[in-house]
Amino acid sequence: MADPAVEFSAQLPGARLDVVIANITTLKLDAIVNAANTSLLGGGGVDGAIHRAAGPDLVAECRMLNGCKVGEAKITKGYRLPARHVIHTVGPVWNGGAAGEPEKLRSCYRNSLKVAAANAIDSIAFPAISTGIYRFPPDLAADIALATVIETLPTLAPAPSQVIFCCFDAATAALYRQSFEKANLVI
Numbered sequence: 001m002a003d004p005a006v007e008f009s010a011q012l013p014g015a016r017l018d019v020v021i022a023n024i025t026t027l028k029l030d031a032i033v034n035a036a037n038t039s040l041l042g043g044g045g046v047d048g049a050i051h052r053a054a055g056p057d058l059v060a061e062c063r064m065l066n067g068c069k070v071g072e073a074k075i076t077k078g079y080r081l082p083a084r085h086v087i088h089t090v091g092p093v094w095n096g097g098a099a100g101e102p103e104k105l106r107s108c109y110r111n112s113l114k115v116a117a118a119n120a121i122d123s124i125a126f127p128a129i130s131t132g133i134y135r136f137p138p139d140l141a142a143d144i145a146l147a148t149v150i151e152t153l154p155t156l157a158p159a160p161s162q163v164i165f166c167c168f169d170a171a172t173a174a175l176y177r178q179s180f181e182k183a184n185l186v187i
Helices: 045-054 056-063 101-118 138-155 170-182
Strands: 006-012 015-021 031-036 073-077 085-090 123-126 162-167
Touching (some): 015 170, 031 045, 045 056, 162 170
Parallel strands (some): 123 162
Antiparallel strands (some): 006 015
16 A cells, blocks of 8 residues: 555654554554553454454464553564554543543553654554543544653654654544644644
């Protein structure tokens, strides 16, 4: 598959942020991020799609990781995916926001980027973590994703030079556009 068209982007010192509308399993990058569940053994949505596309070797490697806590991140090979690696992170289930959900979501992005840096990942794509069955408000999730990436990248060495926010549809991409505008990023 050809690379998806970039809907819009912004250049930060040392990194480019892109927003694309695509199936994350089709992206040929150093790593894609999986919005996983705590077992890391597959599920619905993005998680199920990544596991199906990667094949049975992914679940075999995930079994060796002994799960993952909310907000943490772990890395595996990509197997049959075009991406060389999968960084698995477990987002919070939205229960109104008073149970620390925003900080837990920030931890997903922060820890995924830390794992990326520790493994010399130069290009990485994130889905809209927790916005599906976990019901995190998509507009707030986009704001948190963008702000956390902007805050975290300068603290890493080596930091990824390309971060993609991979949106499943145009409505999600529009929310990222609003987040970019609120952050005064040129698009």
